[in-house]
Amino acid sequence: MPTSRSQSGSVIMDENLIEQLSVKVCQRLEDHLNKKLGKIENKISELSNRFEEKIEEISSKMSDITDSMVSNNAKITDITEKLNNIEAAHKRxxxxxxxxxxxxxxxxxxxxxxxxxxxxxxxxxxxxxxxxxxxxxxxxxxxxxxxxxxxxxxxxxxxx
The missing domain is CATH 3.30.70.1820 (L1 transposable element, RRM domain)
Known part of the structure; x- marks a missing residue:
């Protein structure tokens, strides 16, 4: 029977060792995944910030273009009126x-x-x-x- 006890003690030790190794592997894996997840979150945050900056930049440019378009439309209206007056004078x-x-x-x-x-x-x-x-x-x-x-x-x- 001593062998069976020693085998059962050995099995318990092996199970404890496996349990400890399993906990360590899980901990390391969790740490590794947390680091990777942190890097991914940082990268997403950077990209989000860049996109927000680009959106603000594009929005500003669109506002400038809209202002320019309004100004150009006013100039076109003014030039059209002047052209109509010139044509009328020409016809007179x-x-x-x-x-x-x-x-x-x-x-x-x-x-x-x-x-x-x-x-x-x-x-x-x-x-x-x-x-x-x-x-x-x-x-x-x-x-x-x-x-x-x-x-x-x-x-x-x-x-x-």
Missing amino acids: NSLRFDGIAESDNENLMSVLINICCNILKVKCCSTDINNIYRQGKFDVGRKPRTILQKYKNICKRRFN
Whole structure:
């Protein structure tokens, strides 16, 4: 029986040793996992902080872009109004003539001065006129192109 006792004592010792080793392994494993978990948590925290900084940076840039867009829209509106005024002034200083036949080597200045003086019975001379031209592209089979006559100022256009 001594052998059985010694075997059972040995088994108990082996079990105790295994238990102690198991506790140590579990403790080391837990420590190792806690260290890894701490590193992961730190990395996640760093990434979270970086993302928050980037979000703030992007938000700031978006705000700047929005402000710039509002400013640009106001400028576009202002420029559009100015362009409309310029176009209106341009039209006030111009006359359009439609239906006047086209000919090769035509002298639009003399043609229109003749129309103004002889047909419309209005005084008109070449010094009153800034520019005369036909509008659009010449096409043989189509009606004559419109003639635009631009006066130096609106008073001359009114034939005063």
